Structure formats: structure tokens, C-alpha cells
Amino acid sequence: MDIDLPYRSEYAKSGRASCKMCKCSIAQGSLRLAALVQSAFHDGKQPMWFHENCFFKKQRPGSVGDIENFENIRFEDQERIKLKIEKSLEVSSSTSTSTSTKKGNKRSAGEGNAIKDFGIEYAKSSRAACRGCEQKILKDQVRIRKTVYTTEVGMKYGGQPLWHHVECFAQLRGELGWLSKGDCIPGFKSLKKDDQTVILKLLPAIDANSGSIIKKAKIEPxxxxxxxxxxxxxxxxxxxxxxxxxxxxxxxxxxxxxxxxxxxxxxxxxxxxxxxxxxxxxxxxxxxxxxxxxxxxxxxxxxxxxxxxxxxxxxxxxxxxxxxxxxxxxxxxxxxxxxxxxxxxxIKNKTEKRIVKYNPPSIAVVSKNIDLKKEESTEPKVKRERPPLYNFKFAYVGPKDAEKDLKSRLNKLGGEITTKLSENTVAVFSSKYEVEHMGSRMKKAKELGIHVIPIDYLDLVENSPTNAINYISSTTLCDWGTDPTSRIVQEDVNTKKSKSIYTKSVAKSVTLKIKDGSAVDPDSGLQNVAHVYLNKNDKYSVVLGLTDIQRNKNSYYKLQLLESDSKNKYWVFRSWGRIGTTIGDHKLENFENLNEARQSFLHVYRDKTGNEFNNRDGFVKVPGRMYPIEIDYEEQKTVDSEKFKIESKLHVSVQSLIKLLFDVDAMKRTMMLFDLDMEKMPLGKLSQKQIQSAYKVLSEIYDLIQQNANKVKFIDATNRFYTLIPHSFGVQNPPILDNIDLVEKHRQVLDSLLEIECAYSMLQAENNEKNVNPLDNHYEQLKTKLEPIDKKSDEYKLLEKYVQNTHAETHKMYQLEIIDIFKVARQGETRRYKPFKKLENRKLLWHGSRLTNFAGILSHGLKIAPPEAPVTGYMFGKGIYFADMVSKSANYCCTTTQDSTGLMLLSEVALGNMLECTSAKYITKLPSNKHSTIGRGRTMPDPKESYKKDDGVEIPLGKPITDTNLKTSLLYNEYIVYDVAQVNIQYLFRMNFKYNI
Missing domain, CATH: 2.20.25.630 (N-terminal domain of TfIIb)
Structure with missing residues (x-):
């Protein structure tokens, strides 16, 4: 079933389960209802059982369609549950001016429960965010609560209060189900008269039969x-x-x-x-x-x-x-x-058709099951202008009697007073007197570079809110102060309201201690006293995985047989859970001897995989069981920071480049950007065989797309891909790989993964010589000569002109700033290229790629995609792609405003006779008289302005011209060669992408 239902009904199998509300046992055979919540200890849901009557005091199903197994309970029970759900969702639409009702006009129990889901009060702090505009609700502001039951927290704890600004609640009241006047909300009477007036104005009663809200569909007779x-x-x-x-x-x-x-x-x-x-x-x-x-x-x-x-x-x-x-x-x-x-x-000897009546899930449940990745990137439900001092934290030094009024004024403007001075304090409210006397708090403010400003600052902000930050510098009372913008707390754009409680504290990566080529799991607590048991070539350590989209599983299971480093002692360690979350648990068992420990290890492996450990080379996947993930553990080498103080033989700009190429943190950031799981798949550990298998699965998915295959086949292939390459999706269901864009995205992930593996392997292969700077060791691993070009030289100016002239009009979201240009000489590449030097048509062309790919590119050269890789993304077949417009290649650097440094290559490419194409054409083999392909674009550098080098190589650095008569689907030229020997890398550019934001 595609929809993950939040509730379940059944008749109690025994009398052992107790009700989560009243704590009394639920009698065997009686109807019980459960909220299905995510288990904290395993990758699956666990039922929280209730008596029927207790259930509706803690939960609010949107319809009977939200209840799993509802169709298998007695008809009379179904009808009774249906009626209770309808009553539990009712909220009075009367225009009563009080939340209490007159004698003889009592609300129904269902209506009473529903009205309790709402409340109004003054915010006790500034921690809660409005679920309408997603801004903080400041302390002492009026806020309105709607308790919901379909969220992760709501399901688990019997309701989660979601708070709203009054204005935001008013805009969303139809969606939130409130039709009554504002004075019917519990807590209204505790508000001040002025606030009550505002509430009544914003929340008049709505006629349930009017067009103001979504009406329940009228059933025709x-x-x-x-x-x-x-x-x-x-x-x-x-x-x-x-x-x-x-x-x-x-x-x-x-x-x-x-x-x-x-x-x-x-x-x-x-x-x-x-x-x-x-x-x-x-x-x-x-x-x-x-x-x-x-x-x-x-x-x-x-x-x-x-x-x-x-x-x-x-x-x-x-x-x-x-x-x-x-x-x-x-x-x-x-x-x-x-x-x-x-x-x-x-029993009669005949058949009968069973009547099926489908009860659809509620909108809330369906919405929850829709791809939440898309939901995370959407705008807030309500657009609300931020107050001028939103997220501004101030301190106050001065008489206590003025502080209360200051806090009140600040609160209205969105700011707040904090007692502690820190790097996040924007400014200190005080006076000239306090600055001159320099008490301890003022000294601390000076030490931190925090401006001191008068209370009159607030008058200026109230009159001109947009200049709030500038007024801090212009009204300062002290002779110190750093840039106040740097002290404003920036909201984490990645922290979304929908983030799961099981993903908020997940470790991004783990440090593993390697012994004899294997890592003892840190959760065992034995990494310093034990090692993985090794019997000849058999390492008794496995990582198992299973992605099952139909059951929303993305599980791992780690199993190790550990042997003491010093004593005759053995343990079997197991850990399990859901990838990319805190969900899971572990167990450590102590054994008297090796044989008992080994038998336990073999039994668990057989139970989890359906295979014998001794026959794992001929592993056969068993339905519902787990699959081994091949991980290559090598000794992780660490570099003594003192060695970086040793004088390097490299030019300063080359040193800086090498740091960039071998930045392990950047590699980890790239892997996390791809949603790869850094804990189950540590950097540099996934085997080449596993990656090649994943390429084959992507190729299979591409073929399924071409065949218009059914959904189940896509699910099958997706399960295999995510099991081979563990991804972190939190508690959300992994997305099905069923379109070209997703296949292309994951192909690029595997391409980058191979290059990152290459770079990391080079780091691990180095010999850490005593008197050599580690950067020099890294440089030697590249087997490439890198020589910075003098910025005043004619060569530099010529290449700079190529960059300036060929930035396309459609790529104006950034400007390219050259930081350095390096002359490149890869070991053996000139000799390999020599036969193609004879070809007439040779050009100096651009190639861009992710920064983390360049250590691999420089060490082994530009490569053609492996045979097992899918053909998607290759417009003219598997080859090496180049451009004559710098920005076309720059787009492949995948930079961002945060990571704005990119690397690009200029390579001499022997094109010879070109096969000309004006639309996509997948080339598997060129005609015998052709050496390359050109995808002819409408816009290109002016050929008349090209520069010809003495050796005949053309540099197409002319300003762009457009051929309006050319019928082509391409905007710009693309050049493709299908033999790596036709490429000779000449230059490496270090660029700064200056985004226009």
C-alpha cells in the first residue's frame, strides 16, 4: 500500500497489552485501537494501544480511512468508530461570546474534545515559531494554539501544540478548522481588553454554509x-x-x-x-x-x-x-x-463476491505521504514582513527601572534583551556615563567589539525600520565596535519545521580505529582493547543493508566477532537501526571461548541474510533478508599538524591549491550533499565493485524508463541501488528512481564518488617522510607538474581574455574572477597525445567539474564513463565533453554562494574531422572518417577573432556571435572526443564565482 496509515484497529490477541492512557489491561478479544509510531529502537513502526474510549481522548483520526485493518473489524464496530471520528472533529460554529455554554445547551463530548485542541495565550518565551509565517513568536505576543495529532510528536505523545500569530491564524482558520468567533477560543478571557478587541476583529464567526470555507461535499439523494x-x-x-x-x-x-x-x-x-x-x-x-x-x-x-x-x-x-x-x-x-x-x-460449495467499500485516508494523512523533500523547499503558508530587529540580541547596562520599558519596546520591534554578552550580541543599550566608568560588563563589550548605543536608537528604528543595522554604527557611544551584521544570528536554512526528532542529533561522520585492516565499531566500547577476529582471509565483520520502499525501510545491521588484544576473551557485537537517524540499538555478548562466539556470529549472519557466512562469495539475495555492503577498511593515516610547519618546496599558490584538492572536509560535505550516509559508508571505504554494481542498476533503470515499465520494476531497481549505495533519508521513504533526471543525478553521484575515492586513496598511500611538508607529499601523489603563470605575462592576459570574452549572456547569475592560472603537465600525457598532434583541427577548450573531482582528474586524466554507467546525461554518447564558452563549462563546477571556489581546465583537444550534429544523437561509434563530434550551437565565439598559436592550436577567444539562421536545439557549441588520448590538459584555472545576489 502506498499510503503509510497512522492508526490500526484489531481485536486484542491476548490480555497482556495495557492502554497507553489509563494504563489498564485491554481484555482479550475486545476492540483496541493503536497509534502507529516510529520505534526508537528499530527501523519500523510500533503500536501504542488504547481502549476504544481512551483512544479518542488522545488521538484525532481524520477519517476511518486513516485506520489500518479497519475493514477487518465487525460492521457494528465500524459504524460506531465512524460516528466517534465525526464527532471528535466537530468544532462549534455558533457565535456565542463565551467558551462556556448555558444550562441545557451542553456541547457533545466530541465537540468538547475538538474545542480543547485550540487555545489562546501570551507567549511565555520567544522559542516557538509560527506555523504560518515560520517566524518566531516573540515573548508576550498573543499566540493561538492548534493541537495536531498527525505529526511525529503528536502521534507519539497524544497531540502536538502548533502555535500561530493571531494574524496568521486568521488567514489559515479554514484549513485549521476554526469557524467560531475569536471569543470562543479557550483562554480568551485571560487576555487584556485591547487584545480581546483585536481578536474579535480578526476572527469573526464564519457561516459553515457560506463560501468562506471549504464545505463538506453534499451527497446527492x-x-x-x-x-x-x-x-x-x-x-x-x-x-x-x-x-x-x-x-x-x-x-x-x-x-x-x-x-x-x-x-x-x-x-x-x-x-x-x-x-x-x-x-x-x-x-x-x-x-x-x-x-x-x-x-x-x-x-x-x-x-x-x-x-x-x-x-x-x-x-x-x-x-x-x-x-x-x-x-x-x-x-x-x-x-x-x-x-x-x-x-x-x-460450508457451501459455491463462491461469492465480497463487497468492497473504499474509505480514503484523510487529506492530512495523504499530504504527509507526499514527497516531503518538495515540501521542505516551499515558501511559508503566510507571507509576513519581519520586524526590523528580528533575531537581534541586545544587552542592557544601566538602571533597572528603565529596563522593563526597553524590553517592551524591543519586543514590538522583534528584538530581545539577553543577560549574557557574547559574539551574538548585536549592541549594548547604555549611556555615555557607563562607557566612561567602564564596569566589568562594559569591559567585556569592548573585548568582544560590541557597540554601545543609547535607548534613543529605538526612536530612529521606529521611524525608519530599514536602516536598523546602520543606526547602530551611527549612534554608537564608544570608540570600538566591529561590523554589527556579523553578530546577527543567522537562521539555519537546513533546519526545517518538519525535521524529525530522530535526525536532529545524528553524527555526520565517525572516526574509526583500524586494526589489521578492520575497524572495531566504536559503539562496542572495545576499540582500544579488542580487534576483529581474523581466520586466514576471513574477517568476521560485516555491514548489512536493506532498502525496501514498499515497507518504508532503510535499514542497516552491523555484526562483528571481536577478540581481545591481550586475553583469551571473545565478544559478538551487533548494532542495527535506520540509516541517517538515531533510530536503532546495539548489543554486546560475552563468550567463554572462540567456538561459542563464532557459532553465535554464524547464526546471526544466517538469520539476517538467509545465507551461510562461509558461502558469502556466492551470496544469493533472499526475499525480505539483508544484503552485504562491501567496505574496504584501510589504516587511516593522520598527519601531524607540526609537519605543516616544515618549509614547503612548492610555490605559495600551489600550496593553496593542493590544500583545496585534498580537503577531506570538502569531500565529506560533497558526500552529504548527495544524501550519502557517512557513518555506514565512511569516506574512501566503499569498494569499486560495489560502485560498479550501482552503475549497472542505474543503467537498468534507464532501460526501464525507455520501456515505460510498471512501478514495481522501478521499486525493485531502486531498492537495489539504495542498498548498494547507502543513502540517508531520515525517516522519510526513499524516493523511487523513475525518471531521467534522478538517474542522471545519481550517475553524477557515482562519478564524484569514484573521484573522491581516488583522492582519498592517494592520501592514504602516502609515505609520511620525517622532514617533508605533507602538502609536498600530496603534490607528489598527483604525478603532475603545476606551475603558476605570472599575472603580468602575455600568456596570462591571453587566457584572461578567453574568460572575459566567452561568458554567455544566459549565464549572468554569476561573474568569474580568476584567482590563479597554472600551467599543467601530466606525467605521460604528452607522449600519449603525440600521435594526435598531427591532426589539423586542434583547439584549446574548456572543461568544468566538481572541485572534489580534480585530484582524481589530475592524477589519472579526464576519463570516459565506464561501460556499466547509464547512457543518460550524454547527449552525444559516452565521451569527454568540452566547450568554447567558459560559462557553459563553469556550470558543471557546481559551486554555491557558500562554496564559491571552482576549478576549470583548458585542454588541447585534437578534434580532426568533426561529425556535426544540431540535436541529440547518441554516438556509440564514429564513422571511419571522423575523429570527434560537435554539437553545433546557435551562439559561439567569433571565428574571426580566434587566436592561432605557433603550433597551430586555435584559441577561440572571440566575442560571442549568434547565427539566427542556424536550425539547432543547442544554445552553445559542445565538442566530444571518444578517445582519452585526444586530450592534453594545458591549464588549470582557480576561479571565484561571484554570485549576483
Whole structure:
């Protein structure tokens, strides 16, 4: 089922469970309702069970469609639950001027519960954010509460209060379900008279029948009659079914239930006695089901909208085929069971169609299941201008009697007074007298460079709010002070209101201690006293993974057999959970000897994978079980910071470049940008084999897109890809890879991952010589000569002109500033290029790529995508792509306003005879008389202004001209070669991308 439902109903299997509200036990066989919440200890949901009446005091389902297994409870129970849900959602639309009602006019219990979900008060602090405009609600401002039950916190704790500014609440009242006057909100009477007047003005009563709010759809008479007929049919079938169900539950042994199902070629539902009971009673009432036409599975269970196949389509994916009216045959009862259970003699030798009435989930539940990645990037629901001093933190030094009025004025302007002076204090309110006397707090302000300003500053801000920051410098009372803008607290754009409680404190990466090529998991607490047990070539340490989109699972499982470094002692360590979250747990078991520990390790591996550890080289994926992730652990080398003080032989600009190329933090940032999991897949550890397998899966997805394949096949391939390359999605369901853009994005991820792996491997392969600066060691690893070009030289000016002239008009969101240009000579590349030097058509062309890719590019040269990589993203086939417009290649540097440094190459490219194309054409092999491809663009550097070098190489540095008569789908030229030997890297540019914001 695509929708993840938040609630569940069933009849209690035993009397062991207790109600989460009243704490009393729930009697066996009685109806119980659960809120399905994320477990903190495993990758899955756990039910919080309630008595029926207790449930509605803590939870608010939007409809019966929000309740899992609702269709499998008795008809009379369904009707009663439906009525309770409708009542629990009612809010009075009366225009009463009081929240209390007159005698004899009491609200219903449901209405009373619903009105308790609202409240109004003065904000106790400035911590809460408005759910309308997403700005802070400042202390002492009036705020309105709506308690919700569908959020992660609301589900777990029986409601989460969401606060709103009064103005924002007024704009969203239809969505929030408040129709009454403002004075009906609990807490209204505690407000000041002036505030009450404002509330009444902003929140008049709304007529439920007017067009002011979304009305409940009116049911036409014919539809109503038809619905009543269907309900009567369902009621009749339900009574017959539950009569048999009760007899089965009371009389039949489990083994006989299984026997009867198997006798009718049905696969008994596993793991849940209630499911098997439902399955058997359905078969006895309506007939046995024929195997699924998709997967031939025989476990087909009645669900919300039909019969859902629970079989396996592949080892990675469940079938999930939905059958509205499945084929049946009469149920057959063996003679031995008829003799044993008298009621089975009454089973009729015929089939019957089961009536299905689909109850859709509520809008809130459907919205929650929609791709939340998109939701995170949307604008606030309400547009509200920020107060001029929003996020400004001030301090006050002076007489206490003036502080109260100051706080009140500041609050209205969005600022606040804090007692502690820090680097986030924008300014100190005080007087000339306090500055001259220089008390301890004033000395601290001077030490931190905080301006001291008079209270009159607020008059200026009130008159001219836009100049608030400038007035700090112009009204300062002291002779010190740094830039006040640097002290304003910046909101983290990545911290969204929807962020899960299970992802807020996740470690971004872990430091691993390597012993004998393996890392002891730090959670074991044994990394300093034990090592991974090694038997010949067998390392008893595995990381398992499983992504299952249909069940919203993105799980990991780590298993290690640990041996003491000094004593004859052994442990088996296990940890499990959901990738990229705090969800999970671990266990450490102590063993007397190696044999017991080894047997435990082998048993757990077999249980989790369905494979024997000794046969893991021939691993076969088993449905529902986990898959091994290949990780190469090597000794992580650390560099003594003192060695950086050793004088380097490199030019200063080359030193700076090398720091950039081998910046491990930048590599980690790039991996996290791709949503890659840094804990389960530490930097430099994922094996080449695993990455190549992932390329193949992406190629398969590309083929599925071309074939217009069904959704299940995309789910199958996506499960495999995310299992091979662990991604962090928090608690959200991993997105299905079902379009070209996503395939291309993840292809680029794998490309970058290979380059990052290459750079990191170089760092680990270095010999840390005693008297050599580490930067010199890094440089040697590149096997490339890098020589900075004098900025006053003619060569530099010529290349600078190439940059200035060929910045395209459509790429004006940034300007390119050259920081340095380096002459490049890669070891062996000139010799490799020599045969192509004879070709006539040779040009100096641009190539851009992510900064983290360049250590790999300089060490092994520009590469062509591997055969297993998907063809997506390659307009003219797999080759090396170049441009004659600098900004076209610059776009591939993937810089941002925060990371604005990019690297670009100028390479001599032997183009020879070019195959000319004006639209996409996938080239697998060039014609015999062609050496390269050109995608002809409408705009190009003016050929008349090109510069020809003495060796015949053309530098197309002319200003852009546009051929309006050329019929082409390309804006700019693209040049593609299909042999790496046709490229000779000449220059490396270090650029600053100056974004126009």
C-alpha cells in the first residue's frame, strides 16, 4: 500500500497489552485501537494501544480511512468508530461570546474534545515559531494554539501544540478548522481588553454554509440510496463472516487452520494469528482464491480497497498486486475436519463476491505521504514582513527601572534583551556615563567589539525600520565596535519545521580505529582493547543493508566477532537501526571461548541474510533478508599538524591549491550533499565493485524508463541501488528512481564518488617522510607538474581574455574572477597525445567539474564513463565533453554562494574531422572518417577573432556571435572526443564565482 496509515484497529490477541492512557489491561478479544509510531529502537513502526474510549481522548483520526485493518473489524464496530471520528472533529460554529455554554445547551463530548485542541495565550518565551509565517513568536505576543495529532510528536505523545500569530491564524482558520468567533477560543478571557478587541476583529464567526470555507461535499439523494444499499450488503456479509470467524477462533487448533488453508492451495498468513484468522474466515465465507496472476503467490489478503497479494515479485520486491474482484473457487473441507468441527459441514460449495467499500485516508494523512523533500523547499503558508530587529540580541547596562520599558519596546520591534554578552550580541543599550566608568560588563563589550548605543536608537528604528543595522554604527557611544551584521544570528536554512526528532542529533561522520585492516565499531566500547577476529582471509565483520520502499525501510545491521588484544576473551557485537537517524540499538555478548562466539556470529549472519557466512562469495539475495555492503577498511593515516610547519618546496599558490584538492572536509560535505550516509559508508571505504554494481542498476533503470515499465520494476531497481549505495533519508521513504533526471543525478553521484575515492586513496598511500611538508607529499601523489603563470605575462592576459570574452549572456547569475592560472603537465600525457598532434583541427577548450573531482582528474586524466554507467546525461554518447564558452563549462563546477571556489581546465583537444550534429544523437561509434563530434550551437565565439598559436592550436577567444539562421536545439557549441588520448590538459584555472545576489 502506498499510503503509510497512522492508526490500526484489531481485536486484542491476548490480555497482556495495557492502554497507553489509563494504563489498564485491554481484555482479550475486545476492540483496541493503536497509534502507529516510529520505534526508537528499530527501523519500523510500533503500536501504542488504547481502549476504544481512551483512544479518542488522545488521538484525532481524520477519517476511518486513516485506520489500518479497519475493514477487518465487525460492521457494528465500524459504524460506531465512524460516528466517534465525526464527532471528535466537530468544532462549534455558533457565535456565542463565551467558551462556556448555558444550562441545557451542553456541547457533545466530541465537540468538547475538538474545542480543547485550540487555545489562546501570551507567549511565555520567544522559542516557538509560527506555523504560518515560520517566524518566531516573540515573548508576550498573543499566540493561538492548534493541537495536531498527525505529526511525529503528536502521534507519539497524544497531540502536538502548533502555535500561530493571531494574524496568521486568521488567514489559515479554514484549513485549521476554526469557524467560531475569536471569543470562543479557550483562554480568551485571560487576555487584556485591547487584545480581546483585536481578536474579535480578526476572527469573526464564519457561516459553515457560506463560501468562506471549504464545505463538506453534499451527497446527492441517488448516491445516498446507493450507499445505504452497499452498507446493508456489507453488514449482511460481515455478520456471516464473523459468525464463522468466532467459531474458528473458539474451536479450531492452529495446525488445523493451516491444514484447511493449504488444502485449498492458500499460503497461510505468517507472523500474525489475526491475519490467518481473517484469511480463513474470508475463504470459508466467499471461497478460496486462485493464485496471483502476477507472481503466482498464494497469500492474498483482504485489505482496504481489495485483495492484496503478499507474495514476492523478485528477491528484492514484494508483489503488492491489488485485486478488486479476484477469481475464486468453492472452498473444500476435508472429511477429517468436518468430523472434528461440526460447523464446517455447513460450508457451501459455491463462491461469492465480497463487497468492497473504499474509505480514503484523510487529506492530512495523504499530504504527509507526499514527497516531503518538495515540501521542505516551499515558501511559508503566510507571507509576513519581519520586524526590523528580528533575531537581534541586545544587552542592557544601566538602571533597572528603565529596563522593563526597553524590553517592551524591543519586543514590538522583534528584538530581545539577553543577560549574557557574547559574539551574538548585536549592541549594548547604555549611556555615555557607563562607557566612561567602564564596569566589568562594559569591559567585556569592548573585548568582544560590541557597540554601545543609547535607548534613543529605538526612536530612529521606529521611524525608519530599514536602516536598523546602520543606526547602530551611527549612534554608537564608544570608540570600538566591529561590523554589527556579523553578530546577527543567522537562521539555519537546513533546519526545517518538519525535521524529525530522530535526525536532529545524528553524527555526520565517525572516526574509526583500524586494526589489521578492520575497524572495531566504536559503539562496542572495545576499540582500544579488542580487534576483529581474523581466520586466514576471513574477517568476521560485516555491514548489512536493506532498502525496501514498499515497507518504508532503510535499514542497516552491523555484526562483528571481536577478540581481545591481550586475553583469551571473545565478544559478538551487533548494532542495527535506520540509516541517517538515531533510530536503532546495539548489543554486546560475552563468550567463554572462540567456538561459542563464532557459532553465535554464524547464526546471526544466517538469520539476517538467509545465507551461510562461509558461502558469502556466492551470496544469493533472499526475499525480505539483508544484503552485504562491501567496505574496504584501510589504516587511516593522520598527519601531524607540526609537519605543516616544515618549509614547503612548492610555490605559495600551489600550496593553496593542493590544500583545496585534498580537503577531506570538502569531500565529506560533497558526500552529504548527495544524501550519502557517512557513518555506514565512511569516506574512501566503499569498494569499486560495489560502485560498479550501482552503475549497472542505474543503467537498468534507464532501460526501464525507455520501456515505460510498471512501478514495481522501478521499486525493485531502486531498492537495489539504495542498498548498494547507502543513502540517508531520515525517516522519510526513499524516493523511487523513475525518471531521467534522478538517474542522471545519481550517475553524477557515482562519478564524484569514484573521484573522491581516488583522492582519498592517494592520501592514504602516502609515505609520511620525517622532514617533508605533507602538502609536498600530496603534490607528489598527483604525478603532475603545476606551475603558476605570472599575472603580468602575455600568456596570462591571453587566457584572461578567453574568460572575459566567452561568458554567455544566459549565464549572468554569476561573474568569474580568476584567482590563479597554472600551467599543467601530466606525467605521460604528452607522449600519449603525440600521435594526435598531427591532426589539423586542434583547439584549446574548456572543461568544468566538481572541485572534489580534480585530484582524481589530475592524477589519472579526464576519463570516459565506464561501460556499466547509464547512457543518460550524454547527449552525444559516452565521451569527454568540452566547450568554447567558459560559462557553459563553469556550470558543471557546481559551486554555491557558500562554496564559491571552482576549478576549470583548458585542454588541447585534437578534434580532426568533426561529425556535426544540431540535436541529440547518441554516438556509440564514429564513422571511419571522423575523429570527434560537435554539437553545433546557435551562439559561439567569433571565428574571426580566434587566436592561432605557433603550433597551430586555435584559441577561440572571440566575442560571442549568434547565427539566427542556424536550425539547432543547442544554445552553445559542445565538442566530444571518444578517445582519452585526444586530450592534453594545458591549464588549470582557480576561479571565484561571484554570485549576483
Amino acid at each position: 441517488d448516491v445516498k440510496v446507493e450507499e445505504e444499499i452497499i452498507n446493508k450488503q456489507i453488514e449482511k456479509q460481515s455478520k456471516r463472516l464473523f459468525k464463522l470467524r468466532d467459531l474458528v477462533a473458539e474451536q479450531m487448533h492452529k495446525k488445523d487452520m493451516i491444514h484447511l488453508l493449504e488444502y485449498n492451495n492458500q499460503e497461510p498468513a505468517s507472523g500474525d494469528s489475526e491475519k490467518m484468522l481473517n484469511q480463513l474466515s474470508d475463504m470459508l465465507t466467499f471461497g478460496s482464491l486462485l493464485p496471483c496472476p502476477e507472481c503466482k503467490g498464494r497469500e492474498i489478503l483482504f485489505s482496504k480497497s481489495g485483495y492484496l497479494c503478499n507474495g514476492q515479485l523478485t528477491e528484492w520486491t514484494k508483489c503488492s498486486n491489488l485485486l478488486i474482484d479476484p477469481e475464486r473457487k468453492p472452498c473444500k473441507v476435508p472429511k477429517i475436519l468436518k468430523e472434528k468441527y461440526n460447523f464446517l459441514t455447513e
